[in-house]
Amino acid sequence: MVPMVGVTPRCAVHPNVEADATCRRCGAFVCGVCSTWVMSVLYCADCAARPEVNYLDVFRQGLWGKRDATAWWVGIFSLGFVAGGAWLASVGEWLLAMLLWASAGVGGCFFLGQRWARTGLAVAPVVVGIVAFWKMGPVALVCALLLFISTLKIFLDARNRLFFRVEVSEQDLLRLWDLHVNNPLARTALSLGVASFIIPVFAPFAVLVGALALRKVDPHARPPIGRKEHAMAGIGLGLGAVVVWVLLVTPYFQRLISGWLLP
Ligand SMILES: [Zn+2]
Numbered sequence: 727m728v729p730m731v732g733v734t735p736r737c738a739v740h741p742n743v744e745a746d747a748t749c750r751r752c753g754a755f756v757c758g759v760c761s762t763w764v765m766s767v768l769y770c771a772d773c774a775a776r777p778e779v780n781y782l783d784v785f786r787q788g789l790w791g792k793r794d795a796t797a798w799w800v801g802i803f804s805l806g807f808v809a810g811g812a813w814l815a816s817v818g819e820w821l822l823a824m825l826l827w828a829s830a831g832v833g834g835c836f837f838l839g840q841r842w843a844r845t846g847l848a849v850a851p852v853v854v855g856i857v858a859f860w861k862m863g864p865v866a867l868v869c870a871l872l873l874f875i876s877t878l879k880i881f882l883d884a885r886n887r888l889f890f891r892v893e894v895s896e897q898d899l900l901r902l903w904d905l906h907v908n909n910p911l912a913r914t915a916l917s918l919g920v921a922s923f924i925i926p927v928f929a930p931f932a933v934l935v936g937a938l939a940l941r942k943v944d945p946h947a948r949p950p951i952g953r954k955e956h957a958m959a960g961i962g963l964g965l966g967a968v969v970v971w972v973l974l975v976t977p978y979f980q981r982l983i984s985g986w987l988l989p
Pocket residue numbers: 749750751752753754769770771772773774
């Protein structure tokens with residue numbers, strides 16, 4: 727088939743090349759080279775580079791190489807291991823002391839963001855567990871196994887991977903973004919709603935914050951603002967708590983008032 731000039735759409739950037747799609751945001755014709763996929767949606771190169779379009783990548787870049795709470799905890803535990811090792815050495819348990827110090831070394835390098843320490847931290851409980859089992863029996867092995875579950879979770883954690891500059895799948899990144907950035911006010915409303923069943927003064931705040939969060943919800947915005955259910959649950963729980971507290975308190979007041987009227 728011979729392409730007819732003027733009839734077939736041409737790429738907005740490369741006028742000599744036939745366009746085979748249009749950008750979802752600006753509607754410009756794009757060729758194969760200019761077509762850029764961002765979260766399964768096709769954009770032209772200019773639109774794809776915009777922060778609101780590529781909001782996940784902007785989020786990723788913000789956390790790339792940035793130390794997370796886990797790294798701080800590992801650092802603090804490592805200091806504890808140094809002290810624990812010193813105590814073991816003082817009572818003559820040199821082998822276990824060395825193991826703790828070695829673990830503290832791995833933890834320290836983990837805190838500093840050295841890539842090998844990511845794997846090192848995951849396998850450290852296995853090595854320590856085997857030696858501790860030989861020295862102290864099966865209880866030590868169970869403790870090491872529990873520790874291994876924690877270090878494995880850290881190894882797989884998306885936020886911690888970003889600290890070590892290890893790539894994270896789009897799905898994991900979206901989950902992380904949802905947890906940290908997506909309408910946090912709605913999550914607060916839900917927490918306040920639950921808490922208002924214990925502390926009644928929280929109830930009006932749950933309703934108010936829930937209403938504010940609900941107003942912000944816009945699934946078609948980019949980045950989208952979600953958590954409609956959380957905002958609505960916050961309002962519902964807040965109102966429910968008011969009803970429960972009124973029902974609880976009313977008989978008490980009735981008794982009090984009738985006590986005054988009929989002394
Ligand atoms: Zn565009």
